[in-house]
Amino acid sequence: MIIKDRKELEVKCSPVSIKEGEEIGVRLLHELRESENGIGLAANQIGINKRVCVVNVKEPLVLINPKIVEKSKEKFVFAEGCLSFPDSKLKTMRHQDIVVEADNHKGRLSFSANSQDINDAFECVCVQHEIDHLDGITMFDREFKSEPIVKGVNAPKKIGRNEKVTITKGTESKVLKYKKAQPMLEDGWTLSI
Numbered sequence: 001m002i003i004k005d006r007k008e009l010e011v012k013c014s015p016v017s018i019k020e021g022e023e024i025g026v027r028l029l030h031e032l033r034e035s036e037n038g039i040g041l042a043a044n045q046i047g048i049n050k051r052v053c054v055v056n057v058k059e060p061l062v063l064i065n066p067k068i069v070e071k072s073k074e075k076f077v078f079a080e081g082c083l084s085f086p087d088s089k090l091k092t093m094r095h096q097d098i099v100v101e102a103d104n105h106k107g108r109l110s111f112s113a114n115s116q117d118i119n120d121a122f123e124c125v126c127v128q129h130e131i132d133h134l135d136g137i138t139m140f141d142r143e144f145k146s147e148p149i150v151k152g153v154n155a156p157k158k159i160g161r162n163e164k165v166t167i168t169k170g171t172e173s174k175v176l177k178y179k180k181a182q183p184m185l186e187d188g189w190t191l192s193i
């Protein structure tokens with residue numbers, strides 16, 4: 001059962017031993033496989049307030065007591081969903097590059113959305129999303145709110161010219177400044193938001 005109550009998810013999780021963390025990781029990966037289109041899950045989403053999360057974009061990855069130890073100043077806008085809020089999808093602002101340390105991984109793990117492969121962006125965003133869960137932070141707290149264009153109530157949200165966005169064409173993807181993406185949108189590329 002995945003917890004869908006926002007208040008319950010706003011509790012900070014506590015550190016865990018590697019042994020217990022591994023057991024929780026197995027349960028999380030199982031739960032994730034049962035889900036529809038899920039790519040990540042944090043322990044508190046299944047009622048265990050311990051610092052364990054899993055990500056499964058390119059390969060299953062269990063993170064025990066994960067910490068983001070480096071993050072790029074550069075951020076980008078991405079469309080996110082969450083298994084706890086299946087009816088919501090929103091634009092968030094995430095770091096383009098992060099480095100993570102976790103007790104069950106010897107080396108540091110690097111994630112970067114600045115790649116040709118859209119899965120790298122998904123993985124990079126997902127790791128940030130799941131570690132946020134462990135701190136009681138949901139995607140709603142990361143929502144990218146841009147200045148609306150002052151043209152009627154239903155006007156689309158405006159993205160800044162220097163804001164980074166993700167664009168895709170077939171299986172190819174790029175992260176770049178919106179002003180550089182604009183001409184490409186007329187050339188078959190789609191804004192991934």
Ligand SMILES: [Zn+2]
Nearest residue numbers: 081082083084
């Ligand atoms: Zn989530």
